[in-house]
Amino acid sequence: MTATKECIVSGMRPTGPLHLGHHFGVLANWLDLQEKHDCLFFVADWHALTTEYADPKKVKGFVPGLVLDWVAAGLDPDKCVIFQQSQVKEHAELHLLLSMLTPVGWLERNPTYKDVATELAGQKDLATYGFLGYPVLMAADIILYRSTAVPVGHDQLPHLELTREIARRFNFLNCPEDKPFFPEPKALLTEEAKLPGLDGRKMSKSYGNSIALGEPLENIAPKIKTMLTDKNRLRRTDPGDPAVCNLYPYHKLLTAPEKCAEIREGCTTASFGCVDCKKALMESLTAFLTPIHERRRALEADPERLWHILEQGNAKARARAAESMDAIRKLLNFDF
DSSP: OOOOOOOOEEEEEOSSSSSSHHIIIIIIHHHHHTTTTTEEEEEHHHHHHHTTOOTHHHHHHHHHHHHHHHHHTTTOOTTEEEEEEGGOOOHHHHHHHHHHTSOOOHHHHHHHHHHHHHHHTOOOOOOSSHHHHHHHHHHHHHHHTTTSSEOOGGGHHHHHHHHOOOOHHHHOOOOHTTTTSSSOOOOEEEEOOOOOOOTTTTTOOTTTTTOOOOOHHHHHHHOOOOOOOTOOOTTSSSOGGGGGGGSHHHHHHHHHHHHHHHHHHHHHHTTTTTHHHHHHHHHHHHHHHHHHHHHOOOOOOHHHHHHHHHEEEEEEEHHEEEEHHHHHHHHHTTTO
């Protein structure tokens, strides 16, 4: 590890196949970060239990699929550490210790706690200690590795500030003022490139409006043909407005800038029809997904490789986590 590199920790919950929205919202940033920083990316299977506690068996089944999506998309285990949260028990130990010093009021005013509880009201009972306290587990995930930066969008800043508060409180209670143990990780603000779903709503597997990263091209083509465009463009000769067309956000992310500008010009002048626009998008998607699918096929031909990647990553994460926990126990006088 190079001393000048930021240590960055981030994770995803294993809840099913990743789609294009996940790629451009999170993965694309991770691919860039792994080239510049000391990165640890983890499968957050314990976090998945905060909402899936009634059916924990299915969580394990999603773990290799998530790693498959990551590595096929370009995450390189030689450039970053890929590991499984539940296989590094130090996360649970630090979570327990941090929970002893975290005020309940900090957790109750967490805006995401209220938002998710409202969103899933009637679907799941989230009146659990685990759901209320998940930001403490998240803080443990981050500061266990003494990370110095966390990639977040603007809507995630309250999460990170709570992590910083927990780290600050631990340092205040247990460390000399001039020798804090945990850094207060800074926000590495990222502009999330959000893609709408095929029907214009938020892209989601539950809405059936997503394009999975591993989805065959022959299955994607019919979806593109039925995508919503500018509803006010009733005829081929009518000029369109890319700002309200569901295809244009895809072109901005997937199509070469020169071609994208040409499509925009063609739409607004009616020299380029919606069918032409969809054909161009399918070409861009094919160019983007083909290398991902090729890497995916190679991984699927050697399924043991995914577990090997996790085993190696788990070992690396455990070694670093164990070193931190040894020092934490000494600070707390629990090094029996």
